[in-house]
Amino acid sequence: MAQPRVLVIGGGLAGLSATMRLAELGANVDLVSLVPVKRSHSVCAQGGINSVNSLTRQQGDNEWKHFDDTVYGGDFLQHQPPVKEMADWGPRIVDLMDRLGVPFNRTPEGYRDQRRFGGTLFKRTAFAGATTGQQLLYSLDEQVRRWEVDGKVKKWEFWDFLEPVLDDSGRCRGAICQDLVTMQFRAFSADAVIIATGGCGLLYGRSTMSMVCTGSAVSRAYRAGAWYGNGEFIQVHPTAIPGADKLRLMSESARGEGGRVWVPKTPHDPRDPRNIPEAERSYFLEERYPKYGNLVPRDIATREIFDICTNEGLSVEKDRLCVYLDLTHVPRETLDRKLGGILEIYEKFQGVDPRVVPMKIFPAVHYSMGGLWVDYQKSSTGGLVEGSPRNQQTNIPGLYAIGECDYQYHGANRLGANSLLSCIFSGLFCAPGVIAGVDAGGKQAAEESSRLFESRLRREEERHHSLLSRTAGDENPYDLHQQLGNLMTRVATVVRRNEQLAAAYAEVCSLEERWGRCAVSDSGNWTNQNVVFTKSLGDMFPLAKLILKGALQRDECRGAHYKPDFAMPGLQATDLAEKRREAEQWCDRFEANTRRWLKSTVAKYGADGEPEISYEDVDTSLTPPRPRLYGLVGGEMIEEVWNERLKKAAVAGEGQGGSAGQGVGEGHGNQPAYAGSAS
Amino acid sequence: MIKAVESAEHSGDAGQQAVADHGGNGHGAAAPRVVRVRILRQDAPGEESYWERFEIPYVENMNVISILQQVAARAKSRDGRRVAPVAWDCNCLEEVCGSCTMLINGRTRMACSALVDKLLAESGDEIELRPMSKFPVVRDLVVDRSRLFRALERVKAWVPVDGSYDHGPGPRISPESQEDAYPLATCISCGCCMEACPQFTKIEVVRREDESAEEFDSRKKAAFDSGFVGAHAISQAMLFNGHPTGKMIADERLEALTSQGGIQMCGNAQNCVAVCPKSIPLTRSIARAGRAATVWAIRKIFDR
Ligand SMILES: Cc1cc2nc3c(=O)[nH]c(=O)nc-3n(C[C@H](O)[C@H](O)[C@H](O)COP(=O)(O)OP(=O)(O)OC[C@H]3O[C@@H](n4cnc5c(N)ncnc54)[C@H](O)[C@@H]3O)c2cc1C
Numbered sequence: 001m002a003q004p005r006v007l008v009i010g011g012g013l014a015g016l017s018a019t020m021r022l023a024e025l026g027a028n029v030d031l032v033s034l035v036p037v038k039r040s041h042s043v044c045a046q047g048g049i050n051s052v053n054s055l056t057r058q059q060g061d062n063e064w065k066h067f068d069d070t071v072y073g074g075d076f077l078q079h080q081p082p083v084k085e086m087a088d089w090g091p092r093i094v095d096l097m098d099r100l101g102v103p104f105n106r107t108p109e110g111y112r113d114q115r116r117f118g119g120t121l122f123k124r125t126a127f128a129g130a131t132t133g134q135q136l137l138y139s140l141d142e143q144v145r146r147w148e149v150d151g152k153v154k155k156w157e158f159w160d161f162l163e164p165v166l167d168d169s170g171r172c173r174g175a176i177c178q179d180l181v182t183m184q185f186r187a188f189s190a191d192a193v194i195i196a197t198g199g200c201g202l203l204y205g206r207s208t209m210s211m212v213c214t215g216s217a218v219s220r221a222y223r224a225g226a227w228y229g230n231g232e233f234i235q236v237h238p239t240a241i242p243g244a245d246k247l248r249l250m251s252e253s254a255r256g257e258g259g260r261v262w263v264p265k266t267p268h269d270p271r272d273p274r275n276i277p278e279a280e281r282s283y284f285l286e287e288r289y290p291k292y293g294n295l296v297p298r299d300i301a302t303r304e305i306f307d308i309c310t311n312e313g314l315s316v317e318k319d320r321l322c323v324y325l326d327l328t329h330v331p332r333e334t335l336d337r338k339l340g341g342i343l344e345i346y347e348k349f350q351g352v353d354p355r356v357v358p359m360k361i362f363p364a365v366h367y368s369m370g371g372l373w374v375d376y377q378k379s380s381t382g383g384l385v386e387g388s389p390r391n392q393q394t395n396i397p398g399l400y401a402i403g404e405c406d407y408q409y410h411g412a413n414r415l416g417a418n419s420l421l422s423c424i425f426s427g428l429f430c431a432p433g434v435i436a437g438v439d440a441g442g443k444q445a446a447e448e449s450s451r452l453f454e455s456r457l458r459r460e461e462e463r464h465h466s467l468l469s470r471t472a473g474d475e476n477p478y479d480l481h482q483q484l485g486n487l488m489t490r491v492a493t494v495v496r497r498n499e500q501l502a503a504a505y506a507e508v509c510s511l512e513e514r515w516g517r518c519a520v521s522d523s524g525n526w527t528n529q530n531v532v533f534t535k536s537l538g539d540m541f542p543l544a545k546l547i548l549k550g551a552l553q554r555d556e557c558r559g560a561h562y563k564p565d566f567a568m569p570g571l572q573a574t575d576l577a578e579k580r581r582e583a584e585q586w587c588d589r590f591e592a593n594t595r596r597w598l599k600s601t602v603a604k605y606g607a608d609g610e611p612e613i614s615y616e617d618v619d620t621s622l623t624p625p626r627p628r629l630y631g632l633v634g635g636e637m638i639e640e641v642w643n644e645r646l647k648k649a650a651v652a653g654e655g656q657g658g659s660a661g662q663g664v665g666e667g668h669g670n671q672p673a674y675a676g677s678a679s
Numbered sequence: 680m681i682k683a684v685e686s687a688e689h690s691g692d693a694g695q696q697a698v699a700d701h702g703g704n705g706h707g708a709a710a711p712r713v714v715r716v717r718i719l720r721q722d723a724p725g726e727e728s729y730w731e732r733f734e735i736p737y738v739e740n741m742n743v744i745s746i747l748q749q750v751a752a753r754a755k756s757r758d759g760r761r762v763a764p765v766a767w768d769c770n771c772l773e774e775v776c777g778s779c780t781m782l783i784n785g786r787t788r789m790a791c792s793a794l795v796d797k798l799l800a801e802s803g804d805e806i807e808l809r810p811m812s813k814f815p816v817v818r819d820l821v822v823d824r825s826r827l828f829r830a831l832e833r834v835k836a837w838v839p840v841d842g843s844y845d846h847g848p849g850p851r852i853s854p855e856s857q858e859d860a861y862p863l864a865t866c867i868s869c870g871c872c873m874e875a876c877p878q879f880t881k882i883e884v885v886r887r888e889d890e891s892a893e894e895f896d897s898r899k900k901a902a903f904d905s906g907f908v909g910a911h912a913i914s915q916a917m918l919f920n921g922h923p924t925g926k927m928i929a930d931e932r933l934e935a936l937t938s939q940g941g942i943q944m945c946g947n948a949q950n951c952v953a954v955c956p957k958s959i960p961l962t963r964s965i966a967r968a969g970r971a972a973t974v975w976a977i978r979k980i981f982d983r
Pocket residue numbers: 009010011012013014015032033034035036037040041042043044045046047048049132133159160161162196197198199208209210212213215216217249366367402403404405416417418419420421423679
């Protein structure tokens with residue numbers, strides 16, 4: 001067979017690792033990216049990458065536990081086989097990155113140092129200073145540059161992916177892309193197309209994500225018929241630095257090193273925070289969660305900070321929501337040694353020294369767990385079959401998705417330091433399957449296929465020129481984007497309510513309609529960023545709609561999706577027998593909810609442009625779902641009842657060889673019901 | 680316990696609304712109401728450049744990117760004319776992707792970390808933005824920095840591994856070596872060091888009418904290769920020559936550094952290190968490279 005030609009869209013960790021592996025396996029790769037791949041969003045990741053390692057292994061850790069922490073943290077919404085395969089690959093991936101030259105921090109003896117992140121008791125996280133993502137990306141970028149010199153890879157940087165090209169049978173045969181400098185179009189014919197375009201934080205206006213994280217490429221694939229999974233699951237990080245242009249991440253390690261979160265008891269107290277006496281401060285996390293204090297899990301910290309500012313009206317500032325994150329009591333020397341890098345970020349962008357003045361922070365949109373729906377082939381041992389063309393393939397044959405833009409690994413909530421792993425894993429792992437899936441025999445007649453590409457190219461050109469000619473409209477795309485962002489942030493982040501979601505859906509429809517009247521202020525055809533932005537804004541609406549509709553329909557709380565109207569409150573009774581009865585009811589309700597809602601949301605682009613939502617069962621064959629009881633009143637009693645039920649099920653299941661589940665708070669020992677993370 | 684959280688009407692503006700215009704951190708009561716900028720524009724390569732002035736409402740903690748976002752959104756010059764939005768590059772807004780280099784008040788630096796308060800303190804009431812001068816202008820503040828990535832190919836800035844199959848962990852590395860290498864590895868390929876370097880001069884190659892994309896590409900690379908590689912690539916070469924596996928092709932890197940446009944062009948002016956936003960010890964890398972190159976040149980003579 002001739003060497004296959006693969007088109008990879010996006011050169012973050014996922015796209016680069018796929019490119020490297022594909023080139024090594026003999027494929028020729030065209031790599032398309034909006035920005036030079038070395039400048040991809042992956043450079044922003046600070047915290048680290050998870051994997052079991054020789055040290056944790058000797059402390060009782062293993063791949064199964066990493067798998068279990070991941071699905072537990074994700075509230076069991078992931079299909080389990082891909083997660084298991086990823087956890088199994090973890091050690092090999094970190095070893096590989098080490099060989100590629102990533103300057104991981106070292107122990108005195110010269111081994112890789114590890115730190116502990118949220119959601120586990122083990123020090124699984126390898127890190128390189130405060131720039132792990134940057135270091136991982138660079139070492140992959142370097143390997144891909146090597147392949148480029150060898151002629152196996154051709155980069156197309158400053159290019160925009162516009163649509164996949166499907167033939168009559170529905171198979172993906174390539175894509176149409178546009179040069180952002182010359183504004184010219186080009187049809188790329190390919191044996192397979194891989195989308196690796198990252199998250200969609202810009203749907204929320206400002207987030208912790210980079211400026212190219214618009215979700216446009218994914219939206220374009222969705223419009224061409226690719227399904228989108230679990231869209232409503234958007235992670236909000238509790239501590240970010242609000243900025244006029246971006247919300248910059250403040251790592252959880254600031255709280256890990258003793259940072260205290262507080263607000264003045266007097267609303268918008270105008271005094272310098274340093275002059276506010278202790279008695280006039282509310283350390284609300286410490287007060288509400290005496291056991292965990294400032295280190296409560298990510299989703300809980302986020303909701304509490306949100307609550308104190310919105311419901312209690314205790315935001316530090318009047319016109320901007322924020323609370324203090326205070327490190328000023330920690331000795332300067334300790335801060336410099338342990339938090340130097342992240343404190344410099346605050347100082348650099350806020351112009352204030354956080355060692356002297358308390359920081360102002362607020363939650364921000366951080367990660368999209370949802371993404372393009374992808375398939376997998378399960379192996380007999382519960383993992384995946386390596387080399388199967390089904391792995392990471394969307395519902396469109398020949399079209400693949402990897403990295404943050406797929407929906408596969410993080411369920412309802414992502415654990416810190418697991419994303420860098422899933423990006424590199426999905427990239428490396430999919431490559432042999434992509435090659436095996438090349439439809440060598442079915443190639444269309446050259447003439448027919450050139451006609452196909454020609455017509456798609458024309459279509460994109462027309463779309464572009466019709467936008468360019470819209471100079472007289474009365475809507476401003478940047479204003480519309482801000483309105484969309486404000487709306488999405490208000491209704492589809494921390495707390496969700498059905499009436500608000502329904503109203504927001506209607507509002508997005510009207511914003512989309514107004515988008516149709518957008519004027520472009522630049523009608524030129526050279527490096528026209530204005531028209532490119534306007535185009536990508538238009539592509540945000542279909543994604544916004546599927547997020548809102550998915551959230552509206554999902555009447556439960558799961559991971560990042562929190563609806564107070566459907567929350568399961570703790571136990572109220574004080575009488576023991578009564579309490580037990582309530583716990584039984586609680587467990588009944590949990591089981592019923594699992595049957596009803598433990599399902600992936602699958603959105604399809606309908607004929608009328610609206611999302612059609614259906615639900616798909618989740619493969620929980622490796623470990624059955626169990627409740628997350630964190631901070632719940634009466635949690636111990638619920639735990640007791642739950643564990644009894646499990647035992648009963650185990651006895652009943654023995655004869656049939658059924659597997660009994662894992663108890664709450666047992667199995668992997670003293671696992672805290674903790675699903676937070678560092679960044 | 681989590682209480683049911685009410686989303687008050689204003690709540691969603693969670694960090695979205697513009698920050699109020701009041702004297703806050705680091706600013707006296709006299710915060711300006713507007714920010715004035717003048718931008719050196721150019722519509723396309725080969726065209727004349729021209730100044731255009733803009734006026735933007737002041738917001739606390741603004742940086743140059745937020746000014747440019749406002750300029751794009753308004754698309755109006757200071758005198759109220761409708762003008763095409765200014766083109767510029769950015770991505771991370773955290774000074775880690777290297778996209779947004781420009782000349783701000785005459786100094787090469789990153790737009791995303793250039794705070795308006797500081798700039799105003801430095802330059803009075805108007806901020807000046809110009810594109811980098813050592814790279815060809817594509818449009819307005821966007822320049823073509825492909826030469827900088829080509830330099831990484833020239834010095835083989837990578838670890839020459841066998842491949843991506845599993846061979847266990849990498850070599851053991853002492854904490855001292857890691858601490859030595861890590862700063863070099865944080866280079867964001869922004870180009871500031873090249874912009875400031877007197878030895879680094881602009882190379883602009885224009886595509887001919889009759890030329891194919893491939894022909895143009897290879898002509899461009901050849902032209903780049905005749906010029907100075909720059910401090911950034913020298914430092915990267917030293918990074919990989921210091922890595923246990925990377926050093927297996929140390930000679931090839933030294934060969935590149937001693938050929939045309941190599942280290943001998945460096946006049947040791949040390950402008951580069953002064954402007955590097957990541958405070959990379961470029962002088963140390965250059966000194967190391969100089970010594971290694973000398974040893975290499977001598978060895979080459981004896982090996983003949
Ligand atoms: C501040 C921050 C800190 C984080 N820290 C951690 C951490 O410590 N640990 C962890 O595990 N995870 C972390 N994450 C998450 C992690 O960084 C991301 O999920 C991951 O880097 C995504 O990688 P990717 O390869 O999928 O996509 P990206 O790195 O986002 O790359 C996307 C690529 O697609 C290209 N692209 C996009 N659209 C188009 C288009 N239309 N046409 C052509 N090309 C296109 C872009 O140019 C880019 O090359 C963090 C995230 C943030 C925001």
